[in-house]
Amino acid sequence: xxxxxxxxxxxxxxxxxxxxxxxxxQVGAQLRAGIARQFQxxxxxxxxxxxxxxxxxxxxxxxxxxxxxxxxxGVHFVASPRHADVLLVTGPVSVHMETALLRTWEAxxxxxxVIAAGDCAACGxxxxxxxxxxxxxxxxxxxxxxxxxxxxxxxxxxxxxLQALQTS
Amino acid sequence: MSHFDWLSELLARYQDEHILVRRxxxxxxxxxxxxxxxxxxxxxxxxxxxxxxxxxxxxxxEQRDAELMVTAALARDxxxxxxxxxxxxxxxxxxxxxxxxxxxxRMERHVQNMHGLVFSDHPDPRRWSRHNRxxxxxxxxxxxxxxGSAPLPAAPEQDYPFxxxxxxxxxxxxxxxxxxxxxxxxxxxxxxxxxxxxNLEQRLGYVHKGIEKIAEGRDAQGLARLAGRVSGDSTVHxxxxxxxxxxxxxHLAVPPRAQALRAVLAxxxxxxxxxGDIGAICNxxxxxxxxxxxxxxxxxxxxxxxxxFGHRMxxxxxxxxxxxxxxxxAQIAQLRAAIDPLRRELAALYPILDDHPSLEDRLATTGVxxxxxxxxxxxxxxxxxxSGQDHDxxxxxxxxxxxRLHVSSPLFTTGDVAARMxxxxxxxxxxxxxxxxxxxxxxDGAVQVPWQAPAAGSEGIGLVEGWRGEILSYVRxxxxxxxxxxxxxxxxxxxxxxxxLLIHGNIxxxxxxxxxxxxxxxxxxxx
Ligand code: SF4
Numbered sequence: 001x002x003x004x005x006x007x008x009x010x011x012x013x014x015x016x017x018x019x020x021x022x023x024x025x026q027v028g029a030q031l032r033a034g035i036a037r038q039f040q041x042x043x044x045x046x047x048x049x050x051x052x053x054x055x056x057x058x059x060x061x062x063x064x065x066x067x068x069x070x071x072x073x074g075v076h077f078v079a080s081p082r083h084a085d086v087l088l089v090t091g092p093v094s095v096h097m098e099t100a101l102l103r104t105w106e107a108x109x110x111x112x113x114v115i116a117a118g119d120c121a122a123c124g125x126x127x128x129x130x131x132x133x134x135x136x137x138x139x140x141x142x143x144x145x146x147x148x149x150x151x152x153x154x155x156x157x158x159x160x161x162l163q164a165l166q167t168s
Numbered sequence: 169m170s171h172f173d174w175l176s177e178l179l180a181r182y183q184d185e186h187i188l189v190r191r192x193x194x195x196x197x198x199x200x201x202x203x204x205x206x207x208x209x210x211x212x213x214x215x216x217x218x219x220x221x222x223x224x225x226x227x228x229x230e231q232r233d234a235e236l237m238v239t240a241a242l243a244r245d246x247x248x249x250x251x252x253x254x255x256x257x258x259x260x261x262x263x264x265x266x267x268x269x270x271x272x273x274r275m276e277r278h279v280q281n282m283h284g285l286v287f288s289d290h291p292d293p294r295r296w297s298r299h300n301r302x303x304x305x306x307x308x309x310x311x312x313x314x315x316g317s318a319p320l321p322a323a324p325e326q327d328y329p330f331x332x333x334x335x336x337x338x339x340x341x342x343x344x345x346x347x348x349x350x351x352x353x354x355x356x357x358x359x360x361x362x363x364x365x366x367n368l369e370q371r372l373g374y375v376h377k378g379i380e381k382i383a384e385g386r387d388a389q390g391l392a393r394l395a396g397r398v399s400g401d402s403t404v405h406x407x408x409x410x411x412x413x414x415x416x417x418x419h420l421a422v423p424p425r426a427q428a429l430r431a432v433l434a435x436x437x438x439x440x441x442x443x444g445d446i447g448a449i450c451n452x453x454x455x456x457x458x459x460x461x462x463x464x465x466x467x468x469x470x471x472x473x474x475x476x477f478g479h480r481m482x483x484x485x486x487x488x489x490x491x492x493x494x495x496x497x498a499q500i501a502q503l504r505a506a507i508d509p510l511r512r513e514l515a516a517l518y519p520i521l522d523d524h525p526s527l528e529d530r531l532a533t534t535g536v537x538x539x540x541x542x543x544x545x546x547x548x549x550x551x552x553x554x555s556g557q558d559h560d561x562x563x564x565x566x567x568x569x570x571x572r573l574h575v576s577s578p579l580f581t582t583g584d585v586a587a588r589m590x591x592x593x594x595x596x597x598x599x600x601x602x603x604x605x606x607x608x609x610x611x612d613g614a615v616q617v618p619w620q621a622p623a624a625g626s627e628g629i630g631l632v633e634g635w636r637g638e639i640l641s642y643v644r645x646x647x648x649x650x651x652x653x654x655x656x657x658x659x660x661x662x663x664x665x666x667x668x669l670l671i672h673g674n675i676x677x678x679x680x681x682x683x684x685x686x687x688x689x690x691x692x693x694x695x
């Protein structure tokens with residue numbers, strides 16, 4: 001136990017300030033304000049992998065590590081679409097996931113935001129449209145914002161979520 | 169021991185069984201050994217190999233005019249033997265390998281769904297990769313099937329006949345395809361009594377993206393990009409394996425510096441995934457301290473990737489002919505300087521994991537896969553190594569630059585979640601050791617030679633030891649340097665079925681940690 005406490009003490013607080021960019025600082029402040037105004041201070045995201053290669057998921061996971069700690073902005077990931085304000089969708093929509101994605105979207109209470117994360121979700125990416133892929137998420141459900149990148153970095157994901165709120 | 173010294177004995181057994189073997193093109197797919205056999209001997213050839221301790225390592229097909237060319241991979245002591253045969257499209261029938269090798273079950277059904285090749289005595293008649301969005305009598309990898317064919321109307325995957333359980337107190341839990349966490353989609357069907365799992369059945373294929381089909385017609389660079397996205401967490405190993413196959417087909421030698429740097433990328437990929445998995449396994453038994461600590465170490469590691477190779481996950485760094493970029497001396501020094509701090513961190517963290525009572529309580533004796541089960545399925549990577557299966561290509565059949573390195577590989581026999589975590593812990597230390605040697609002895613020179621497309625019909629095989637286990641890639645070129653066939657075989661094909669076995673008798677709440685300890689790739693399997 002002592003070892004654990006020691007390690008925690010030595011590690012200290014690693015959560016980083018957002019980069020000292022005026023735009024981002026502004027967006028950061030606006031995010032908190034926006035979430036406070038639109039979502040009572042708490043934004044619930046349901047992530048849906050609709051066919052991704054799984055690298056987008058790794059970067060979304062990283063949002064929860066101590067450096068980014070996205071929960072400090074009131075953003076948290078939930079297990080059910082019924083609890084979600086936002087669907088964060090990755091991947092080209094595989095034909096086999098099309099029905100599941102539609103049902104998840106239908107299960108999400110309005111008003112709902114859909115953010116397409118990653119090049120695949122934005123435009124089909126390396127997989128495009130085929131017998132097995134519907135390509136961009138917007139080919140299947142209405143999309144409010146896209147976050148480019150393959151995969152988008154955690155910082156790009158944060159910025160994208162903030163900006164999606166701003167424009168909503 | 170030299171390579172293939174077991175082969176003559178197998179050939180003698182084939183002769184005893186009157187299996188006619190043609191060895192005309194034996195070295196066409198070096199370092200694998202190619203044998204052509206008659207379709208009617210297909211089943212018996214596998215039966216004899218199974219009795220001779222060969223592991224089954226995959227099957228794939230390709231339409232060649234009015235025939236299907238079918239190739240199956242067997243392996244022993246790190247050497248790969250390829251069996252090949254042809255069947256006419258008019259009667260595409262072949263005996264199944266599944267009764268001798270249960271790990272062949274799903275891949276044969278995949279080939280059946282994709283090519284319309286019927287494995288006549290296959291024990292499971294159900295579809296696998298097809299989810300009712302293309303017709304039962306059309307096959308995406310046949311030439312007449314257009315890549316842009318419109319899918320059948322969307323319908324839920326409802327008519328798949330899952331195994332049923334009946335009896336007092338037995339109930340079913342369907343899970344997925346959309347799961348509760350930030351993970352890939354797939355369907356799990358549990359049958360339980362009280363908290364105890366009686367049976368688990370997986371239904372995968374939800375992220376099938378038509379990778380094999382859209383690979384056709386790409387140039388070499390395009391294939392490398394696609395390969396790097398078959399399973400994004402293994403982007404380095406997939407790109408390496410595909411490029412290795414293409415370079416062998418083209419008889420192209422990669423410069424020594426590029427070979428060494430490819431291994432640097434590969435070991436860095438192994439480390440970041442293992443760090444993430446160890447934290448996630450601990451998190452699944454509510455030991456969040458370890459989760460945060462390992463997530464922190466992983467993040468620092470990824471930032472060094474970005475600083476030195478321009479991409480956190482190292483995508484698109486490996487290209488046909490070598491590497492896309494050459495890190496500077498300062499960047500190499502940065503990579504070297506990151507090793508000792510990570511070792512110190514692990515030296516502080518590992519003892520905590522080793523004797524934390526609540527971890528031991530939840531991880532030891534949980535989700536046990538016996539050595540016999542692992543051997544029958546042909547389990548690879550940490551799943552195999554935790555259950556006594558001592559396979560590691562970097563040591564058993566080393567490819568450059570591992571041929572000049574000493575690779576050690578951990579081996580456990582308890583087969584539980586704890587062992588699968590311990591393999592990862594040891595492999596991180598071993599990879600750090602390799603990185604020291606690789607970075608300290610990095611050759612000078614170019615990191616790329618110009619790509620030269622080979623003649624139509626050239627084929628090659630790529631074999632690398634990914635962080636999940638062996639990845640096998642087959643490539644054949646058509647005309648104009650375009651890809652005619654690409655098939656990458658993920659180790660998850662063999663490790664996913666292991667999860668169905670190792671969960672038996674465990675409690676439902678232990679499923680997440682058992683699943684995480686196996687961490688199969690959905691995308692790599694679903695293609
Ligand atoms: S955008 Fe890139 S990382 Fe994300 S799913 Fe597509 S290929 Fe993978």
